[in-house]
Amino acid sequence: MARAENKETAGPATRLVANVARNMRVQKGWTQEQLGSEIGFTGAAVSAMETCAQPASDQMLVELERVLGGGTGIFEEARTHVRLDKYPAQFKNYALLEQKAVGLSLYATLVVHGLFQTEEYARALIGGGDPPLPEERVEELVEARMSRRVLFNREPVALIELILEESVLRRTIGSEEVMRAQLLYLVECGRRRNVTLQALPLDCGLMGEHAGAYGEMNLVETPEHDHLVYLEPQEEALLIKDPAKVSTYAQRYAKIRAQALGPRESLGLIERLAGDQQ
The missing domain is CATH 3.30.870 (Endonuclease; Chain A)
Structure with missing residues (x-):
């Protein structure tokens, strides 16, 4: 279960990934469940990422780059910064x-x-x-x-x-x-x-x-x-x-x-x- 307190304490990279992924998903007309199916995660996991209740894992960022990145490298670039958000x-x-x-x-x-x-x-x-x-x-x-x-x-x-x-x-x-x-x-x-x-x-x-x-x-x-x-x-x-x-x-x-x-x-x-x- 994702932690509710993360929504208040999420770092800037986690929030940026959440916003970009949500906007790209909506532009494609996909539900959270549809995006989850495309990247190998549940709709609940996508929801947790988009609400910052659970920062995206390395593997999720790799898959988001493949499915949504469109060659921009934005999710790949975010991997280092999202890792930092997870550290004490x-x-x-x-x-x-x-x-x-x-x-x-x-x-x-x-x-x-x-x-x-x-x-x-x-x-x-x-x-x-x-x-x-x-x-x-x-x-x-x-x-x-x-x-x-x-x-x-x-x-x-x-x-x-x-x-x-x-x-x-x-x-x-x-x-x-x-x-x-x-x-x-x-x-x-x-x-x-x-x-x-x-x-x-x-x-x-x-x-x-x-x-x-x-x-x-x-x-x-x-x-x-x-x-x-x-x-x-x-x-x-x-x-x-x-x-x-x-x-x-x-x-x-x-x-x-x-x-x-x-x-x-x-x-x-x-x-x-x-x-x-x-």
């Missing part, structure tokens, strides 16, 4: 930076970084959050999170580094089956030529040093080669642009990288942990 407010600015970045250096301490999550892992994580979310909102957020994967295959290529605490790899989210699939997906990602994946071992602090003690971070290099840091403590957002502060985070990240296992050792550890989930 504090994440939207970073989402734009992430998709345009030429380089990302990521450090995750509690759960697998969102960019690297499987659909099942993300659904278990989002659905198990507090306060509980309606099922429709969970699916909306899962879809939005999965859409971030386009960065892996984007041209020009983005160089992505991810350091995960070993505890993240050992923490079961959802079920053993879900976790095993997540671990195997990390291995798949780590074998990409534009991805470097490392694990920070549990015993990294035995000598009294743990450079990652202050928590996770996202370092971003923009197409203009500016360097930024994004932090998200307790669902709050902090975007740091000051060069001196960014330099401090970059140095800290370099230390964390030095304390982590090498990429080959890290993938070996993840594969062994995946085997333990069987």
Whole structure:
């Protein structure tokens, strides 16, 4: 069931798609049920999209472009912006930076970084959050999170580094089956030529040093080669642009990288942990 509150909080791209699709449908003389039949959705789904009760999914936008777009590309162009409308407010600015970045250096301490999550892992994580979310909102957020994967295959290529605490790899989210699939997906990602994946071992602090003690971070290099840091403590957002502060985070990240296992050792550890989930 679509959420009524979406009608009041829908973003500009969601509203634009709703208005354009409605006007094009009316010009063709189609009912909502007829348009739904043409694009493979129910009339109720078309109604929810047109009233902004439920933003159009990626697949719906693809089909709207095919059936109504007429070569204009308007629904295709809207896909990125509708995705942004689905993100939590504090994440939207970073989402734009992430998709345009030429380089990302990521450090995750509690759960697998969102960019690297499987659909099942993300659904278990989002659905198990507090306060509980309606099922429709969970699916909306899962879809939005999965859409971030386009960065892996984007041209020009983005160089992505991810350091995960070993505890993240050992923490079961959802079920053993879900976790095993997540671990195997990390291995798949780590074998990409534009991805470097490392694990920070549990015993990294035995000598009294743990450079990652202050928590996770996202370092971003923009197409203009500016360097930024994004932090998200307790669902709050902090975007740091000051060069001196960014330099401090970059140095800290370099230390964390030095304390982590090498990429080959890290993938070996993840594969062994995946085997333990069987």
